[in-house]
Amino acid sequence: MTTRAEQREETRERILEAARDAFSELGFKAASTRDIAARANTTQGLITYHFRTKDELWKAAVGGIFELLERKLGTRLASIEEKDPREFAREVIREYVRFTAAHPELFRLMVEQGKHDDARTRWLVKTHLRPMYENVFRDGLWAGKRNGALAPHLHYALAGAGSLPFAIGPEVRRLWGLEPSQKDFVEAHADVVAKLLVP
Amino acid sequence: MTTRAEQREETRERILEAARDAFSELGFKAASTRDIAARANTTQGLITYHFRTKDELWKAAVGGIFELLERKLGTRLASIEEKDPREFAREVIREYVRFTAAHPELFRLMVEQGKHDDARTRWLVKTHLRPMYENVFRDGLWAGKRNGALAPHLHYALAGAGSLPFAIGPEVRRLWGLEPSQKDFVEAHADVVAKLLVP
DNA sequence: GTCTATAATTAGATAGAC
DNA sequence: GTCTATCTAATTATAGAC
Numbered sequence: 150m151t152t153r154a155e156q157r158e159e160t161r162e163r164i165l166e167a168a169r170d171a172f173s174e175l176g177f178k179a180a181s182t183r184d185i186a187a188r189a190n191t192t193q194g195l196i197t198y199h200f201r202t203k204d205e206l207w208k209a210a211v212g213g214i215f216e217l218l219e220r221k222l223g224t225r226l227a228s229i230e231e232k233d234p235r236e237f238a239r240e241v242i243r244e245y246v247r248f249t250a251a252h253p254e255l256f257r258l259m260v261e262q263g264k265h266d267d268a269r270t271r272w273l274v275k276t277h278l279r280p281m282y283e284n285v286f287r288d289g290l291w292a293g294k295r296n297g298a299l300a301p302h303l304h305y306a307l308a309g310a311g312s313l314p315f316a317i318g319p320e321v322r323r324l325w326g327l328e329p330s331q332k333d334f335v336e337a338h339a340d341v342v343a344k345l346l347v348p
Numbered sequence: 349m350t351t352r353a354e355q356r357e358e359t360r361e362r363i364l365e366a367a368r369d370a371f372s373e374l375g376f377k378a379a380s381t382r383d384i385a386a387r388a389n390t391t392q393g394l395i396t397y398h399f400r401t402k403d404e405l406w407k408a409a410v411g412g413i414f415e416l417l418e419r420k421l422g423t424r425l426a427s428i429e430e431k432d433p434r435e436f437a438r439e440v441i442r443e444y445v446r447f448t449a450a451h452p453e454l455f456r457l458m459v460e461q462g463k464h465d466d467a468r469t470r471w472l473v474k475t476h477l478r479p480m481y482e483n484v485f486r487d488g489l490w491a492g493k494r495n496g497a498l499a500p501h502l503h504y505a506l507a508g509a510g511s512l513p514f515a516i517g518p519e520v521r522r523l524w525g526l527e528p529s530q531k532d533f534v535e536a537h538a539d540v541v542a543k544l545l546v547p
Numbered sequence: 548g549t550c551t552a553t554a555a556t557t558a559g560a561t562a563g564a565c
Numbered sequence: 566g567t568c569t570a571t572c573t574a575a576t577t578a579t580a581g582a583c
Contacts, residue, residue, distance in 0.1 A: 153548065160548080174463055178378035181576065192550055197578065199548095260459045263516025264373055274522040282523065301513070301524050302540040309508030314500070317462025323473040324481060325500045341501040345544050352566065359566080380558065391568050396560065398566090550583085557576065564569080 161199050163189040168210035173254035176261045177207055177269065208272065214255050215277045222248045239343040242307065246339035249312040250330065256312035303346065311342045360398050362388040367409035372453035375460045376406055376468065407471065413454050414476045421447045438542035441506060445538035448511040449529065455511035502545065510541045 151159075167188035171180040182203055186193045200206040225244045231237040249256055262270055286304065314321050314329045321329045328334060350358075366387035370379040381402055385392045399405040424443045430436040448455055461469055485503065513520050513528045520528045527533060 156548070176375045176378055176460075179375055182578090183576080193577085194550055194552095194579090195548075201578095203577070257459070257463060259519070260456070260512075260516055261375075263519030264456060266518035266521070270518055270522060274519065278519070278523050298536075299540060301520070301526060302537050305513040305520075305537075306509035306541060306544060309510070309512030310505035311508070313459075313508030314504040317459055319465035319469055320458070320462030320473065320477070321500070321504075322465070323469060324477050327500060337497075338501050338504075341498060342505060345505060348547055355566070381560090382558080392559085393561090393568055393570095394566075400560095402559065548583105550581105552580085552582095554579080555577090558574075559572105561572075562570085565567085 157199075160189075160191065160195065164191065164196060164199060164206070165210050165213050168206050169214060169254050172207055172210055173257035173261065177203075182206070204269070207269065208276075211258060211273065211277070214252070214258065215281070217252065218248065218255060218281075221252075235347050239347045242311070242343040242346055243339040245307065246311045246342055247335060250315045250335040250338070253312070253315040253318065256308065256316045259308070260316070307342070307346060310345065311338075314338060356398075359388075359390065359394065363390065363395060363398060363405070364409050364412050367405050368413060368453050371406055371409055372456035372460065376402075381405070403468070406468065407475075410457060410472065410476070413451070413457065414480070416451065417447065417454060417480075420451075434546050437546045441510070441542040441545055442538040444506065445510040445541055446534060449514045449534040449537070452511070452514045452517065455507065455515040458507070459515070506541070506545060509544065510537075513537060 164185065167185045168180075171185045171188060174180070175184075182196050183193045185206070186196055196206060200209060222244060225248070226241060229237060229240050229244070231240055262273055282304075286300070314334075318329045321327055329338075363384065366384045367379075370384045370387060373379070381395050382392045384405070385395055395405060399408060421443060424447070425440060428436060428439050428443070430439055461472055481503075485499070513533075517528050520526055528537075
C-alpha cells in the first residue's frame with residue numbers, strides 16, 4: 150500500500166526523468182510539456198500541478214542532473230586510491246569521461262543552454278556552475294597548479310573532448326559505424342583524453 | 349539598378365544567414381520561420397517562396413556553413429608554409445580553432461543535430477560529414493598516422509576541446525568573466541589545444 | 548493526486564493580391 | 566519577387582470534475 154506522499158514523490162521523479170531527457174534532447178523551447186507528460190506516462194495537467202510552470206520544471210530537472218553528478222561522480226572520485234599525483238589526475242579524468250558517457254544529458258544541456266544569455270543561464274551559473282567550479286575544480290582538480298590563466302582553457306578542453314562523442318552518439322554511429330556507449334569505446338576515449346590532458 | 353535575379357540572390361542570402369543563426373541558436377524545431385524572416389527583414393511568405401519548406405531551408409543553411417568552412421579554412425590551410433610535420437599539424441589545429449571561434453554556428457549545429465537519429469542527421473552525414481571526413485581528415489590531417497583506431501577519439505577530442513568555449517560564449521562570460529571572442533582568448537585556446545593534441 | 552476540457556498563442560504551409 | 570490573410574495543428578497555462 151502506497152501513501153499519497155509516496156505516490157507524489159514517485160510521480161514527480163518520473164516526470165523529472167522524462168523532463169531531463171526531453172530538455173537535453175530538444176532544448177527548452179522545443180521540448181513540450183505534453184511530450185514530457187507522455188514520456189512519464191501521465192498528463193500535462195499533472196506537470197502544472199507539481200511544478201507550476203515549464204520554467205520551474207526545467208530548473209528542477211537540471212537540479213536533478215547536478216545532484217546525480219555530485220552523488221555518482223563524487224563517490225567514485227572519493228574511492229580512487231592512487232598515490233602518484235599525475236596518475237591520480239588521469240583517473241579523475243577517466244571517471245569524468247565514464248560519467249559523461251553514461252549521462253550525455255549533462256553536456257547536451259550545457260551546450261543547449263550556454264548558447265543563450267538569458268535568465269536560465271544566469272540561474273544555471275549562479276546555482277550550479279559557480280559552486281561546482283569553486284568546490285570541485287578551483288580547490289580540487291586544478292588546485293595549486295599555478296596555471297590560473299590556463300584553467301579555463303583546460304576546463305573546456307576536458308569537458309568538450311571528454312563529452313562530445315557521447316553527446317552526439319547518433320552521428321558517431323552513422324559516420325564511423327561505432328557504438329559510443331559500448332564499454333570498449335568509453336574506456337578507449339577515457340584513456341585518450343586522460344593522456345592528452347596529463348601526458 | 350538591380351535586376352530581379354540580383355534581388356533574388358541578395359534576399360536568399362539574407363534569409364540563409366538569418367536561418368544559420370536561428371537554427372544553430374535554437375535548434376530546428378524551436379527556430380520559427382517567422383523569426384528567421386524577421387531577422388532577415390522580410391516576411392514568412394517569402395521563405396516559403398524561396399525554399400518551399402522549413403526542411404529545405406535548413407538544408408540550404410547547413411550547406412552554406414560547410415561551404416564557408418571549405419572556402420575559409422581551406423585557403424588558410426593551403427597557405428601554411430611549415431616544414432616540420434609536428435609544427436605543421438599544430439598550426440592546422442590552431443587554424444581550426446580560429447575558424448570555430450569566428451563561426452560557433454558549426455559546432456552548435458553539429459551538437460544540436462548529432463543528438464538525433466533522424467532524416468536530417470542521415471542527410472548531414474551523407475552530404476557533408478562523410479565527404480569532409482574522407483577528404484580532409486582520412487587523407488589529410490591524420491594521413492599515414494597508423495593510428496586508425498585512435499582516429500575517431502582524436503577527431504572528437506579536437507572538435508570538442510577546440511570549439512566548446514566559443515559555442516557557449518554566454519556561459520563563459522558569466523562563469524569566468526572572460527570574453528571568448530577576444531583575440532587573446534582565441535590564440536591562447538588555439539595554442540593550448542594544439543599542444544595538447546601534438547605535444 | 549490525477550485527469551479532461553478549454554482559452555489564448557503561436558507554429559508551418561497555402562492562396563492570392565500587387 | 567514580395568507581402569498579407571488564412572487554414573490547421575500544436576503550444577502553455579488554467580479551471581474544474583472526480
